Amino acid sequence: DTGVSQDPRHxxxxxxxxxxxxxxxxxEHNRLYWYRQTLGQGPEFLTYFQNEAQLEKSRLLSDRxxxxxxxxxFSTLEIQRTEQGDSAMYLCASSLGGQDWADTQYFGPxxxxxxx
Amino acid sequence: GQNIDQPTEMTATEGAIVQINCTYQTxxxxxxxxxxxxxxxxxTFLSYNVLDGLEEKGRFSSFLSxxxxxxxxxxxxxxxxxxxxxxxxxxxGNTPLVFGKGTRLSxxx
Numbered sequence: 768d769t770g771v772s773q774d775p776r777h778x779x780x781x782x783x784x785x786x787x788x789x790x791x792x793x794x795e796h797n798r799l800y801w802y803r804q805t806l807g808q809g810p811e812f813l814t815y816f817q818n819e820a821q822l823e824k825s826r827l828l829s830d831r832x833x834x835x836x837x838x839x840x841f842s843t844l845e846i847q848r849t850e851q852g853d854s855a856m857y858l859c860a861s862s863l864g865g866q867d868w869a870d871t872q873y874f875g876p877x878x879x880x881x882x883x
Numbered sequence: 884g885q886n887i888d889q890p891t892e893m894t895a896t897e898g899a900i901v902q903i904n905c906t907y908q909t910x911x912x913x914x915x916x917x918x919x920x921x922x923x924x925x926x927t928f929l930s931y932n933v934l935d936g937l938e939e940k941g942r943f944s945s946f947l948s949x950x951x952x953x954x955x956x957x958x959x960x961x962x963x964x965x966x967x968x969x970x971x972x973x974x975x976g977n978t979p980l981v982f983g984k985g986t987r988l989s990x991x992x
Contacts, residue, residue: 771925809984874926874927
């Protein structure tokens with residue numbers, strides 16, 4: 768257990784529905800990241816936050832995806848009008864966020880999304 | 884663009900040594916991470932290299948050659964519990980980690 772928690776762990780939804788996932792980072796960590804991972808692939812970066820500011824978004828993050836970190840603590844990732852291609856494991860990670868490039872990211876257990 | 888290559892699968896025998904290679908081509912380089920990921924679980928941090936050379940941590944060692952864009956993870960005295968995927972990831976500029984596809988290692992008796 769790295770100290771990063773995600774909820775729910777599994778989500779099954781029908782195509783076209785909206786889903787929201789939550790991530791609680793390690794408490795003293797300033798940075799929070801979202802990744803998506805499909806079977807046989809490495810995690811793909813989606814977006815990240817420094818405190819409450821969203822600093823970067825991947826082009827993978829279509830308009831249907833939105834992420835927030837309103838108080839610089841927990842974060843939510845919402846997917847609107849889900850599509851079958853959204854089925855994946857959604858991983859959250861956090862890090863201290865210092866200037867040191869050895870800013871190790873610690874991952875949560877992930878939310879597995881299945882879109883029927 | 885950014886490209887990270889690792890072998891897809893490897894098999895090794897319990898008690899043996901295995902070397903998992905990673906080559907990368909990225910715009911900028913600020914370090915390379917190795918993560919271990921058991922099936923259905925989150926990646927867990929193994930090592931970080933930013934300078935050329937070998938970093939040793941118990942049964943696991945990681946090597947980096949920046950001029951060659953090359954790293955390897957060395958696992959000694961393999962145990963069955965080492966069966967997992969091993970992910971190579973690069974930090975370049977301000978970009979968060981760019982991961983390779985991972986190498987699935989199977990340890991057999």
